[in-house]
Amino acid sequence: MFWKALIVGLIGVFAMFDSRLLGRENFEQPLIVSTLVGLALGDLSKGLLVGATLELVSLGIVQVGAAVPPDMVLGSVVASAFAILSHTTAQAALTVALPVAVLGQLVAIVVRMLFSSFNQLADRAIDAGKFRKARSYHIVYGPVLYGLLYFVPVFLAIYLGTDIVSGFVRMIPAWLTNGLTLASKILPAYGFALLMSTMIDKKNAVYLFLGFFIAAYGKMSVISVAIFAVILAIILNKFMGNENSAAAPASNSNDLDDLEEL
């Protein structure tokens, strides 16, 4: 069981690296993770089946901005190993996946808070002229810490058995999970506010509300609002063009046309 736990733990680390070091290429999706676990544990068809089942659940989860949804990476690694090792159905795997995914969500929130303190450490390293050290917070400590925080629970879950893990997850009181879930919704509000604060002034604040109300009342997606925004920007550019060419004879619209050629 030690070797199986080790391999599955490493698959978990690899899947986690996807969104840390590899630009989020979807290696972390349950379908891929479960297939890899299936290959490693010698039951490919079960891996595929569990992967497809979990993928259907998690496909709707889009991790954008600062929102932290249940962590299906951790969930699907443990669940597919569980389904294969204990010969249960894909549906039973789902009941293991979700509590583990919630555990992963809590782990992710804690890591991301921890990294906030790395900012200050890196700033201090730059002040001291230790540039290599400043970079290492990002490229060494970040992945190592993430890796450990994924490897350890997956390894223990497989090594000790999933009963203990789900028992542990059940011990986390519901109020704490609910509370942290609400916190993980408020934190993105902070992230968006930070983003706003670098861009907004009295003159352009109206566009934020325009985007909000189009999406809120029209039930439109971000991409559709983005399309409207681009069209609006093109229209505004026409009006600004007239305004500017009166003030500055250098024809600005030509420069924008130049950009498009390249």
Next chain:
Amino acid sequence: MAEQKHTSKKLRHKFWQFFWRSWAIQSSWNYERQMDMGFMYGMAPTIDEIYGEKPDTAEKLQQKKEAYHRHMAFFNCTPQLTSFVLGLSSAMEEEYADNPSTFDPDSINGVKTSLMGPLSGIGDSFFQGTIKIIAFGLGINMAQQGNIFGPILAMIISIIPSVIVTYWGGKWGYLQGKKNIQRLISNGTINRIMSLMNVIGLMVIGSMIATMIGITTPIKFGKTFVLQTTLDTIVPQMLSLGFTLGMFYLIKKKVNTAWIMAICIFGGILLSVLGIFN
């Protein structure tokens, strides 16, 4: 021509650096400044090249420190599209090093900031919302029939657009920046592009507030009055907007980040336990 060949090899190396470093941008993702350290890491080769691995004068060392700090500012963008911003920012850093008297280094962060909103709005929708759904929609179907090509197909569909966008984004951003940035800044075009980018960015942020936060209230009076339903009929997602504006107010009041984080976490738990929001 021979010289060009030599530099093109060096350039390719640079583009691949933008490529890998934008993929690795989330290694230290945090709540305070999100991808700040990742962006600094992405800019490091350019800055080191300009000011030297070990700057020989105190002045250069100071400039290098400033450049590193400049790229420790808040940043958040889809990794695949970050390479474009990295390329452009690198070109601007080089421009600044060449013409420190005429070039305002603040404009580098200005361009970064106005680009990240629209780019991540478009990038996340494209990669997470479109490519992923297509790839895995097909993949699930095949996998359910026990076909190993399901996950393989899903990965191929996921990776190819991602590689193309990341590589060409970095290359295009850098070359474009090299060629045009000075001219665009001196005749005011960049200011105009930035304000138009701001329009797009703010609209996208507005729509993200409406679609991605989802704070609701479970408060009910009696059997018939559900507060959330009433709120939704007035302005859907008004709680999410309210929370964001509240956070914006705290930032404007220059409340310490650590306090805001603590308010978010403990406030979130408290409000949830009291049954006011969920």
